[in-house]
Amino acid sequence: MALDQLATSQDGAAAPLAADRLRPVRLWLWFVAALIVLMVVVGGATRLTESGLSITEWKPVTGTLPPLSAEAWQAEFDKYRQIPQYQQINRGMSLEEFKYIFWWEWGHRLLGRLIGFVFLLPFLFFLWRGLVDRALGWKLSGLFVLGGLQGAVGWWMVASGLVNRVDVSQYRLATHLTLACIILAATAAVATSLKPAAERRASSDWLRGYARILFGVVLLQIFLGGLVAGLDAGLTYTTWPLMDGHLVPPMANLFVQQPAWRNFFENVLTVQFNHRLVAYALFALAIGHWLSARRVGGMVARRALLILGLVAAQATLGILTLIYQVPIDIALAHQFGATIVLIAVTVNLVRLRQDA
Template sequence: MTYSAVDQDFEAARAAAPAARNVRAMRAVRIWLFTVAALVFAMVVVGGATRLTGSGLSITEWKPVTGALPPLTEQAWNVEFDKYKQIPQYELVNKGMTLGEFKEIYWWEWSHRQLGRSIGLVFGLGFVAFLLSGALRGRLALTVAGLGVLGGLQGAIGWIMVASGLKPGMTAVAPVKLMLHLTTASLIFAGLVAVASGLGRREREATTPGVRRFASAMLALVLVQIALGGLVAGAKAGLTFNTWPLMDGHFVPPLSALFLQAPWFENLVDNPMTVQFNHRVVAYAVVALALAQAWAARRSQPGSPVCRRASAIAGLGLAQAGLGVLTLLEMVPLPLGLAHQAFAMLVLGMSAVHWRLTRA
């Protein structure tokens, strides 16, 4: 090999080095974003456990920093217990509970808040590190920063939700605020997985406008269904009308029952029959749309990644619908309730990835 040939190889390697560094940087950012998404997923599941065990009001103060330490002495535990005894939930629901029973609900809420702090720490340190290294820049940096701002807002929404349950006469949080809290968490999760899944892709997938429209509609409808699920949880509507496919003997309940309260729009939040019926109807729509998307993808792009993802979403949607029916029939036991919430996030995550990759 001549000197000039060696020199040419060296120049080519030097030119390729920045591209290789960029690939490694994007891989690291992708791993970081998926890690944060996994923590958000865990937080949603633990939040579901907090709700199902009635633990969400056990910590009556918002201390983002000092609250990271739980009570460490028996005296400190009694102080926290005395604070809990001052709220309506204790007087109306849990009066007479022991300190040991209080600790059980306290640990659920503390774990939920601790996960929130962990998410903030992992996100914040990673964002600063990748920003300083140059891995995050331009539109990507702004998008990720926006998700961070939404995460910070989520902490405030969580406290506003808890505070709604501390008011006189309240024994649980307000359904609308629970819905807002869950929906915001879902938006953050979907955003994280969508951004992460689009990083480092070398080739753009060939997709049709129809495929892209299906992907957008699927993602939007899943988010709507999760929001309605938050209302079902807030109104405890899953503990009523525990039959399927009929509700109180009807496939479609009479309007007089669905719109029992006045003004009519309050039924959308406070009427357990209306809240659960809406959740059922949109569940049918999610399954129908998922199957239609899989069929359309199979017809237009058989055997492609698009087709495989659409089929996976359809399978997850059917499994989630079946799990929802079982959860309803069994009156929402803790394991089934958590599985139903976790599967909802899986359907959402897969829909977000599919939506992003049809636009990559």
């Protein structure tokens, strides 16, 4: 379903209920969105600390509690010592070192469970109080289902690293990250649609089309960032703007694998180069979007300028992450920046649809 179909216009879902009555629902959705942003950042830290495979079982209910005794800790550690990551990379790790990576993964999973409760319980309350009509109820139910699917995709990702690998599949990591961001965008879209725009300025089909493309390219860039993270591609070519001495790497190196399509997902050089190319395209699109929005003026132009500034800041963080060889603080700031850019382009898209 297209993003602008997930959101409702000012004359849609907001019409049956006054905007002020929907304020608690809107604030709740923005709180959920903030938790999703935190989840993405904690997931990034889990990846950067190589903690994601420390818990080798998926126990949605009983896994809520961490080990509570020395025997329980030793049992968890013994399970971890059976997988290739321990045997090939972390052999000799102490129990205390294991606890460090365990807490990151456990915290990531606990936060996912918390988001589920923070979403479900208020949703049921708002239904009971009559603050959610049928159209909005279906949208919120869809978000809840997507959240459950995300949990399953997370385990599907972890499972890829428990046998015959020392890390998770980059395909599954990128899918997990992108689905999280789709849920974030959908949550922000619904929340934005519940409040009428402060001002309405007629925008052109061209500008709305521009906004849709911008949103799509941001999601594509996030997916490519997941591939970069999954392959540790940011640790290989750490200069900018040149890669291994070239502005554009030789085609023979970009397409060294056969069949050719595998290079887009498995060739470290090609994956990182594509991430750079899409970053350049996104910056150019943000400039073009801003120039078009200036003709409309008002909040439309201000939103476009904000998006351009956020994209520029995010590109800067990406370059710093690369040249400093992925320090955890800058890398997490870069991942956080991606969610903020996504929220900005989502809000912009919904508001432009309301102006139609």
